[in-house]
Amino acid sequence: MSLRRVEVLGTLPAVAFRGTFAPLAPEPAPGTEVPPGWEGLYFPYDVPLADLRPDGTPVRDGVLPEMALPRRMYVGEDAVFHRALRYGETAEQVVSAGSITRKTGRSGELVFADVVREYLVDGVPAVSSTWHDVFLDVATAPSDRKETGGDSAPSADWTEPLRLDERQLFRFSALTFNTHRVHYDLAWVREVEGLGGLLVHGPLLRILLLDAAVRHEVGDNVPGHNQAGPTEPGRVAEFSFRVHAPLLAGADAVIAGTRHGQESEIRLLDVDGGLLARGVVTWSS
Template identity: 75%
Template structure:
């Protein structure tokens, strides 16, 4: 099994650049401060040489997965466990290995589902473990659509949710996220490619970006929720795990809604289009650090 190892000091620039573009209310990055859960996705950018890219700009040879003879590669979701917080200034080793690779036949033809497992180590100890889910597809015709999942029925924008907020991402933000992560996938910046090769009416918002945006929203609103007695919520909870799935494309400049609901030690967070149809879903598992440390 191929293993890729890279090391990087978690500098403040990627966090500051993301904060200034997508999360202005997040704490300002500083050496020694905790990296928000999910923001590890801003580090270890793509590094495949130009010769190892597919025509669509995604990696054909990444040193981990076997080369797959399908022209399109799309992000379908991610399952992450946060063992302990990363901090700005940490020297982090990323260890990447291939997970399951499964071939299927769908309505659009041949599909290959492939997992990539990423471990983030500090001083040899796991801080974050994440399994990234990709799907490889055949050529899409006009109107063929693109994305890692299948759209489901309407559930209503924020209906029954504890909180909701609007989301609209534009081309400038897509460009910045592509630049920050060195992502050359043409679905995010090449409008002609998107129309002719992907069958979409506009640029596709990055799935990994939506993962961070939805998790940020869940954390932000959870912190603002009242505690059990109606007063301020007691500090001590952190994100223990986040499971995220893309179900349908979100296009740049399109209005959407993020809605969240708390159920015990989990929160569900949904990205919905203007009609209420789900575009992406996530489940946050919360860990109460104070109770964990208090002897019973």
């Protein structure tokens, strides 16, 4: 199964995102480049209400086969940036099913499913992305398991604090037409998902970590942040991102970046140094 959609990449979604999450980003204007990762603000899934699970995620999305499991969560994404998209361009998105793997874990049956998305302009790929989801059974005891990331002030080339509140989660859900109840329904989060607060969107963290990497790569100064001098700037060629543990609204976190040759490792850590998410940027030469 696959979907093909065409959309003019207008500035409105990017202006709204910039005003909520990225005030240091260049102001969107027709003909200028869409920042890498911001393609995720376009082509939202707009399935009918009848095609949603009780948790608000699509049960029938026109791409993946229907899964009997009741919960669907984003776990990461791998993207290749062939060339920059530009505001005002007409882009085509082609979405198809990728690999589907069934496993059994401590919490029961799991299904890992990939969604492959191609963004084309005049038939030529600009961005190729594979979105990774996991389908799960009913939640049991909440899990706070996370990988150790080091100290709360990790060794890195640069660090930035991150704290997101409920207003920002609401805006990102509205921008991307994301109806997953973990991001806005506190009763659902506590009683069904077993979490202590609203969950920050994984796709939002992907954009924020990539934004931070680009900002420091080109040497923009961010007052009050620990950062080393920039290396020779490069364009983003690839970005691989994984979520390791939940970040909740109102919780303090740290984005920490380290350059290794043609790659930058971007970690999102909680106040105890636990690893919440990790991304790897590959820079073009």
